[in-house]
Amino acid sequence: MDLIVADVGGTNTRVARACHDAGGWALHDAQRYPSREYPDLASILERWRSEQSSVDRFSGAGLAVAGPVRQGRARVTNLAWPPLETTHLSERLGVPVTLLNDFAAIGSSLDALQPEDYEILQTAPQDPAGLRLVAGAGTGLGTCLVGPPGAATIYPGEGGHARFSPCGTEESALADFVSRETGYCTREHLLSGRGIARIGHFELERRPDPDLQQALATADPAAAIAQLAHAEHPAAKAVIDRFVSVYAGQLADMALTALPTGGVFLAGGIAPRWIETFREPRFRSAFRNRPPMTHLLEQLPVALIMHPEPGLLGAAVCASRSVKP
Structure with a gap:
């Protein structure tokens, strides 16, 4: 079975051919396009089909979209495209199309991932019958709840657009800083590529630094800040440390809502590139800092998904369920 799979984001769209055999799912002919x-x-x-694909016939397509999906229709949240419709896409591609939220796709990938596809951030017993929480920062902040392994039920959400809940005076000042720009402060305003730049401007206002100012003036401030931090630049490291602390705290808030005893899974394009910072005690301390429920958060396993394309993998899993054998 060969499937077209795509992970559609506001910045890039990744497309590949997915096939399944006794060893599981494999991705081939992968290509990235500026959306x-x-x-x-x-x-x-x-x-992609005319230039990259190494096969001519496909059984179907699984398309993961960064935005809500309802009754076969979707709109990419951070992209000015016309609405996507399964019927129209099926006609254009000539195959059945499964359209799903991008984090529903990542949630669907959990049972297809291998142990080496994870980096453990907090060790705790995993409840085989428990809910699982997936959240990830990239162009935006996606969230999803996943049922127990097996034929897992997927509950996509838009938790990234919930209001940011500050912890302490420093984060309150950060929320006020962002609100002056946007009128309010959501989780995604901070936990995204643009959010890293906002945190950078916040740090720059408090502590002027010419290197940080130069990084913020580049076309990709998040990447420039990460490069500075890798060189042990203090102001850039402060930006990344604050981003990680905010990330951990918002994960804790989401986890307390659902109590995902099956595990908390970080995804998205940012965290895997900063894995050393997420391994540090700062992340675990901020994740657990929700008294009086610290003991509950300590009992949740937390892992970072290191597979390079979990969205494509999950899109294949979902599309395969609707393809006739």
């Missing part, structure tokens, strides 16, 4: 350079998703898929 904003194309008028719609079908144009990207048609280009």
Whole structure:
């Protein structure tokens, strides 16, 4: 069985061919396209199929989209494309199409991932019958709840657009700083690529630094700040440390709502690149800092997904369920 799979984001769209055998799922012919350079998703898929695909016939397509999906329709949250519709895409591609939220796709990938695809951040017993929470920062902040392993039920959400809940005076000052720009402060305003830049401007206002100012003036401030931090630049390290602490605290808030005893899983494009910082005690301390429920948070296993394309993998899993054998 060969499937077209895509992970559609506001910045990039990743497309590949997925196939399944006795060893599990494998991805081939992967290609990345700048989303904003194309008028719609079908144009990207048609280009990939003509230029990259090594096979001619497909059984179906699984398309993971960064935005809510309802009754076969979706709109990419951070992209000015027309709405996506399964019927239209099926006609353009000539195969059945499964459209799903991008974090529903990542949630669907959990049971297909291998042990080496995870980095453990907090060790605790995993409840085989417990809910699982997936959250990840990239262009935006995605969230999803996943049922127990097996034929797991997926509960996609939009928790990234919930209001940011500050912990302490420093985070309150950060929330006020962002609110002056946007009128309010959501989790995604901080936990995203643009959020890293906002934290950088917050740090710069408190502690002027020419190197940090120069990094913030680049086309990709998050990458420039990360490069500075890798060189042990104090102001850049302060930005990343604050980002990690905020990330951990918001994960804790989401975890207390659902009590995902099956595990908390970080995804998205940012955390895997900063794995050493997430391994540090700062992350675990901020995650547990929700008294009087610290003991509950200490009992939740937390892992970082290191698989390079969990969205594509989960899109394949979902699409395969709707393809006739």
